[in-house]
Amino acid sequence: MNVQQLGETIKDRFGPDVIDFETLGPDQLYVTITPESLVAVAEHLYQNEGCRYVINSGTDRRQQRDAFLITHFFTQDEEKIYIAVHTEVGADDPQVDSITPVVPAANWSERETRDMVGVVPVGHPDPRRLVLSDDWPEDLYPLRYDVAHDVHPPPAEGVAPERLEPPEGASVVPIGPFFPVLEEPAYFRVFVEGEQVVGADYRGFYNHRGIEKLGCSVLTYNQVPFIAERICGICGYVHSCSYCQTVERAAGIEVPDRAEYIRTIVLELERVQSHTLWLGIAGHIIGFDTVLMQTWRMREPLMWLCERITGNRKAYGMNLLGGVRRDIKPEVYGDIRGVIDKIGDEWAELAAAIPGDSTLMARLQGTGILTTETARKLGAAGPTARGSGLAIDVRLDHPYAAYDRLEVTKCVHDSCDNLARVLVRLEETLDAIKIIHQALDDMPDGPIMAEIDEELPAGRQAMSAVEAPRGEVFHWVLTGTENRPERWRVRAPTYANLQCVPPMLEDNALADVPICIGSYDPCFSCTERMEVVDVNSGQVRVYTEEEFRNEYDQPGDK
Amino acid sequence: MTFVLNLGLALLGGPLLAGVVRKMVKARVHSRQGPPIIQPFYDLFKLLGKEDLESSPSLVLRYAPMVALAAILAAALLTPMGVRPPLGGHGDMIVFTYFITIAAVMVIFAGLVSASPYSMMGAGREIMMHLVVEPVLIICLVIAAIKSGSLVMWDMAAWNYVNGPSISMIVGGVALLLALQAQIGKIPFDIAEAETEIMGGPLVELSGPKLALFEWAFFARQIVYASVLAAIFIPWGTGFALPWNIGAHLLKITVIILLVGLIDVVNPRLRIDQAMSYFFGVVFVALVGMAFALIGA
Known part of the structure; x- marks a missing residue:
C-alpha cells in the first residue's frame, strides 16, 4: 500500500x-x-x-x-x-x-x-x-x-509529586533521584515484597531544559542543530541529523551525496562509541568492573578519532542545514579503518566470551522480561524493541542519509530478556563497523554542503527519524517565519523505552532492577577532556592528547 | 610474642594484602595503574580522622564497629598462623566460631538500626548469606575435629601435618575454599554490600571512624579465614623450624588471597537466590567430607 x-x-x-x-x-x-x-x-x-x-x-x-x-x-x-x-x-x-x-x-x-x-x-x-x-x-x-x-516562576515550598500507592503488603525501595549507577537523576519507586519486585512508579524529567521552546522562540534554523546535539550527552549527533533532515525535507533542500555519506559514517562511529560505553556501564552495574575498564579502554582511541574528524570527542557540531561543516579527507580513511578494526577484533572476542561465562549468563538470562506484546503496546524502540522480537530499525524501515545505498542488518533477538538486549547491541556494533567500511569504500566525491540562497518557506512540515544507538529518534518541524521553526517536536528513544521499565521490573528480584534499567541504556553525559587545576593559583590547564597518552598509557597498550 | 604475630598479621597484613590485590591483580586485569599498595592504610587513616557522625541515636550503632573489630581480633588470637596461636590453650573452635559470628551479627545490627531501606535490605541479605556460609566453616572444622580428636585448632593443624593428607580433609578443604569468597565478602558473593544495587548495604549510613573500624575488621577477617584454610587444611610447612613455618604460612595465605582477588575481578555479582543454591551445593560437599571423616577416610 x-x-x-x-x-x-x-x-x-x-x-x-x-x-x-x-x-x-x-x-x-x-x-x-x-x-x-x-x-x-x-x-x-x-x-x-x-x-x-x-x-x-x-x-x-x-x-x-x-x-x-x-x-x-x-x-x-x-x-x-x-x-x-x-x-x-x-x-x-x-x-x-x-x-x-x-x-x-x-x-x-x-x-x-x-x-x-x-x-x-x-x-x-x-x-x-x-x-x-x-x-x-x-x-x-x-x-x-x-x-x-x-x-x-517563584519556587514553592512543600510540594511533592503525586505518587502511586504500593500494593497491599509491599514496601517501597527508592532507586533515585540520585543513585550510583544511574548517572542522571531519575526516581524509580520500586515496590517489593522481600526481594521480589511487584511494581514500580517513575518520576523523572528533573533535567528538562526546554530545548524545544528555545528552538521555537530564540534560535534560528542554523543554530538549532547545535543545541539539538546537546539533547543527549552521548548520542547527540542523531538529534542534529534528524533535525537537519527534517528541515531539509520540509524546505526541499537537496543534500549532496558526500555529505550524506559523512553523516552516515559519523552516525555509525557514534553507535560504536555509545555501545562500547553502554557495555562498560552494564558490566559495572552487575559488579563486573573488568568489563567496564576494558571496554572503555577499547573505546578511547575512537574518541580521539572522532576528535580528529569532527574537532570534538563528543557534541561533534558537524551538521548544518544542507550538509556537513567538515569533510573527511581521504588520508584519514586508513586511520578510521585501523581504529574501528581494532575495536572490532576485541569486540568479537568479547562477544564470543559472553555466552560462555556462566555467572554472567545467570544474571542476564531470563531477567528483565519485556514481552513482544508489551514492547509494541508501549512503543519500545531500538535495541529494546529488537531484543523483544520487534524487527524495527529506522535505517531499514525509513532509510535516511546514505543507508539506502548500504547493506544494513537488522539484529533481532526474541528471548525478550536482558541477554537479548545485550546480544542485539553486541551484533549491532560489529555491523556498524562493516557499515563504516562500506561507506568509506563507496564514498563519492563532491561538495559537502548545499547552497541555500533564499529564505526557507513558512508553513511547511516534515518528519524525519534516525536510528540512534538507543532507538528511533523522531523529529517533526512546522516551519515558521523569522528564520526559525514555528514548532519543533523531538522524541528521544529513551522517552519510549523508559515507559517499558515498570513492566520490565515486575517479577524480578530487586538485585536485577539496576541491570534491567541499565539494559535499555539510559543516557548520560560524559566529560570532555581532562583538566588539571592548580589549587594554589587556580589555573586550569587542559591536557593535550599527547601529554595524556604519555602520562597515563599502560605499557601494554602501545 | 605470638600475640604480636597474630594481631600484627590481622591488623597490618590484612590491609596490606588487600592493597597488593588491588594493585597487582585488580588493576592489572583492568589495564590500570592502580593505587599505591598501602592505599588501604591511607583510606583507613583518612576515615579515622573524620568527624564521628551518628546517623541514629542507637547505642548499638555506636559500639558495633568496636565490637566487630574486637571479635575478629579475638578470633585471630585463636587462629594458628604458622605457630601455636597465643590463646590456643584457652579456646577452641567453638569459641572461635562464636567470635566470628559476633562480628557478623554486629554488621547485621548496624544495618538494622540505620534507618535506610538499603541497609535493611543489606542486613537481610547478610543474614541469609551468613546462614548458608557459616555452616560450611563449622562442618569443615568438625571434620578436622573428628580426624584429630581435638576441638583445639592448633591440634587439628598439627594432626594434619603429622598424619598427612586424607580424603575427608581434602574434601573439607575444597568446601572451605569454595566458601571463602563469600566469607570475606568478595564478588561474586559481595551481595550484602552490592554497591551498585543497595549502595553498600548494612554500612550505607556509616562514615568516618565507625566505617574505618568495620573496614579494618573486614581486612583482618580475610587473614583469619585464609589462615584457617591454610593452617588446618593445607598442612605444608606447619612443622618447619622457626621462622620458616611463619614464612610458609604467609606464603600460603598470600596465594589464597591473591586467588580470591582474581576470582573477584573476573566475575559479576550473583543474585542472592543464585548464591543460596550455590551454597547448598557447597554445604553438601562439606557434609560428604564429614561422612568420609566418620568412616575414617
Missing part, C-alpha cells in the same frame, strides 16, 4: 471526519481530522493498519487559527510510512479525547502536551503531572507562545 492509498483508505473509512490529507514524498502522510473522530482513527491505525505509535505534539496556533493543533504521530514500518494525525481544538475549550485507553504508548506524551501546552486529554487513565517541576504554577504553560522562554 503506498502513501496515497493509505490516505484514501482512511478517508473512505471515516468519510466527513477526515477534513483533508496530504502527502510528502512516498513516505509521509498528513491527515487532518475532526476532534470527535480522533480516538476512532487512532484505534484504526493502531489495530487495523498495524501502526506503531511514536509521539504526540501540541502546538499553540491561537495567533493563526484561534486553536491548538494536536498531532499524533504513527509509523507503518512495513510500508515505510510515517503518519501524522492532526486535529484542531478550540482555544476557548482546550480539551481533546485521550487516545491512551486505545493506544497505551500515548500515555506520557499526552500528559506532556497537557503540561506544556495546556490541552487536557479527557479520559486519560493516569493524569498526573509528568514533565513540569512540582512547584511550577498550574496555569502557566511554557510552550504557549505568550509565555517567554526565560520565565522564572
